[in-house]
Amino acid sequence: MTFGYHCEECEEAVWSTAPRGELEWLRNREHVAREVAKHVQAGLDTWIVEGLDFLDRHSGHSVVLTRRS
Numbered sequence: 140m141t142f143g144y145h146c147e148e149c150e151e152a153v154w155s156t157a158p159r160g161e162l163e164w165l166r167n168r169e170h171v172a173r174e175v176a177k178h179v180q181a182g183l184d185t186w187i188v189e190g191l192d193f194l195d196r197h198s199g200h201s202v203v204l205t206r207r208s
């Protein structure tokens with residue numbers, strides 16, 4: 140099973156290898172993750188970078204967690 144984010148307004152989705160719980164964490168703690176990202180130059184997991192990028196492009200939109208099998 141693959142989890143990801145889906146923007147209900149743009150009908151756009153991004154898929155991740157990260158488990159559901161981590162994606163939920165990132166979405167709920169987006170501001171915390173951004174602070175961490177600012178101070179970590181390298182070694183940030185790809186799914187975090189891609190997740191933040193997606194959330195950034197769809198900030199203010201209705202983004203939900205979604206899955207595909």
Ligand SMILES: [Zn+2]
Nearest residue numbers: 146149197200
């Ligand atoms: Zn959007």
